[in-house]
Amino acid sequence: MNFPFLTKPSPPVSSPLDPADQTAGAIAAAVAAGKLSAVEATDAVLARIAARDGVLNAFTDVTAERARAKARAVDADIAAGKPAGPLAGVPFAVKNLFDVEGLPTRAGSKINRDRAPAARDATLIERMEAAGAVLIGALNMGEYAYDFTGENVHDGPSRNPHDPTRMSGGSSGGSGSAVGGGLVPIALGSDTNGSIRVPSSFCGIFGLKPTYGRLSRARSFPFVMSLDHLGPFARSVEDLALAYDVMQGPDAGDAACTTRAPEPVSAMLSQGLDGLRIAIAGGHFQKNLFPEAAEAVSRVVAALKVTQVIDVPEAARARAAAYVISTTEGASLHLDRLRTRPQDFDPAVRDRLIAGAMIPAPMVDRAQKFRRWYRSRVLDIFKSVDVLIAPATPCIAPKLGQATFVLDGVELPVRANIGIHTQPISFIGLPVVAVPIPLEPMPIGVQIIAAPWCEHVALRVAHALQQLGVAAAPAPRGVLENGSRSA
């Protein structure tokens, strides 16, 4: 089939001998087999960060000493004959709203830098490291996660690895930038309204927003408790699944965390599409699209041979309700800081939160009641299909600082509308894999959406698209190594 856009070349690795270019799975296999040490993998990644992060500005903290100590411990365990974990020696980094022992959890803010250093790592970091992974540092993000751009007035913007003059996407911008830019094979982020799926789309990588409650949020800084999710980013579906599998499981530290036992997915990825009923999300999800977003969806549905379109009822209203809940719960979370330190906020975040504090309470109650109604209707859809396909973002990454775009003939603010297609999905906690479609000149993502607790279904479809060559994380080309990290 001929498509109007060129496809971005996507060699699997730019330098197969450099561990920094390997997938997490390849690193773990090499470390387990004694062909590569965890220390070598860690040093390679630290060198890559030194070479590229001056341009990308993905990291706010590089925990090199801790990383080398952990890597030595992984190597010592393997030398002592202990079983290597599934992520043995795999470097990873986390959005800086995860507690990292010894660091104040800044959550992209200036204010939180005055917090006491975290006494203990977030649960998900502990689970990654228990599987042998090596924490490399903390990543840039939009202030208090109220962001879709990846810009940050305190730390500067994290930048897009495919064009550093463009946004990384938010709010997990550093996570997208670090994985897309080849700094680490896996990063963790959070998604309240799209903050995993938007950076995945803009930076050309895979991202998993699991079912609400699937992964523990214990010891991470919240934004909207009733909508917050945590999840992984990677450059392959296999790596996404590897990280997801080791992070699952109940946790009394998060009141919303499931009591379900872990349901590993890695062994299921290659089951293919057999038996899966897939449809295109219609209505709201087929509006407000730039041509590249429509193109990306077209490529996916052509590859999957999908023709059925299902309207998701009231999706635009669902987006509005998510907006109301987010702005009001966010305002409640930050009310004391808005009273005492308003000058220390990013003004764009502060002014939105103050407005959020002024929304009458009945509107919030109605939004929560609508949420249950909408959930029921969408679950009805999943009785007849297993997967819905929808755009992840309406456009490729906008230029840094870009304030507006023209969508369907209407000039709209960029910040408020980047998440127009992600918000109605996270609103009811559905699991989604954002898959990158490598268009020229910039990649863009598509959402593979499944029923609650069916991450394996979305990941199977993502894996099939990867096998078909339709979804791929393109390597950045030659624009990143002209700046060194100053720290």
Next chain:
Amino acid sequence: MAEPSHEDWDDYIDAVGRALGLPIEEAWRPAIRANLAVSLKMAKLVDEFSLPDEAEPASVFTA
């Protein structure tokens, strides 16, 4: 009922700001007003949707 005027919104921002103890500088007012307009437009969309009296909110307390 007539739409609130510019001045109505400023009065609302002043009154609610005072009630919540939020210090609001004059320079912030246009952005707060603009954000409030967007948020209330979204809230209106939700408000307009009719639900039965028995509708439960998404979060249900369990004792």
